[in-house]
Amino acid sequence: MEDRPLIGITTYLDTARWGVWEDRVALLPAVYPQLVQSAGGLAVMLPPDDPERAPAAAARLDGLLVAGGPDVSPALYGLPAHPRTAATAPERDRWESALIRAALAARLPLLGVCRGMQLLNAVCGGTLVQHLPDAVGHDGHCPSPGVFAHHPVRPVPGTALAQLLPEPELPVPTYHHQAVDRLGTGLRVSARAADGTVEALESEGPGFALGVQWHPERDHDLRVVRALVSAAARQDAPSPR
Template structure:
């Protein structure tokens, strides 16, 4: 059986499709598509009661924390920057609980963009609330820049060459959380990947692998999930 990979989602007050305009749990289709391309089965995880996170994670083989809005600065003891976006408190609470449950249970974890930032915050790190040069000039599109792996890291073992990646973020890791290692940098020194040492399989990437053809990062998560689940 293919590993079951949970992917966190948006929760929007209003979304339109067909004749409908209703509250909706949303996830760009590129996420489940990438999970499938990498050999897994995708399950959407909309915001829920954080107390349920451990029970949810116990049913998964792997977990992806998807991209999305800025993490509320109170989560890492900071005041909001003028350029920081409005809070998404339900997502913050739910996804931090999912991360905590994954780390406690040894469930393989991949954080994408916001998900990487939340991983850092979950283990005591902080964020740069605004930086330039990592978003596209056209709203609603992705930019691109190069990232360079750090040899000897998990990410470096998956992708050992400098690559060009799709990017869309204006925040980044500042102080690293406890136990984290930087495993990739952008050319301007911005932290682009972080990871926890074994026995954890926990990796965060600042870019959007779901928008690229390269499946190596997601495939590694799916392999780790299969090994853990005995698939």
């Protein structure tokens, strides 16, 4: 039987309709588990739970993917809310913050996507630009509600991300109106957009901890998620005797 590393993916908690039903649900766009599966991992969903259970959850995983979603609450990084901030997922904020802390403490391979990258930065003591058009003067990172755009990003030479993505510039699917502002402790910028927006960050320490502002689940490029799964496979490998 093929032994695939177990990758936990965080979920939304929302109201949804299917068939004759309408109910509160833990949900996740199918492209997330499909991406992990295509990259060689076994995907499991991690709906919001008691944050005190995060270390136990992390201990059962080989890797963690913190998915995209609503704005991170600015209370997590000590700022008042911008009028355009829609921080509608307090359960996710608490649970995913605890999961990220547990993953970093255990050196569990970690990938944050969009909101997941922003939350990683906040957990490490950084802050966010709450409405990016105010800072860059355009809405190219999220031009239309519900529609993914594309723009180029530039990996920073010498970073782990640049080893994964050696092109000087590559187009990525994007949908975000917030971004990293002050960088969190122990993190470094590993990609930027042409306007200077931080598009990826990574841990300066040992292990695999990466955040990307774009949406690899909306692309055919598996390299970033394959790197997570490969790191998770090494995590799962038995220690040499």
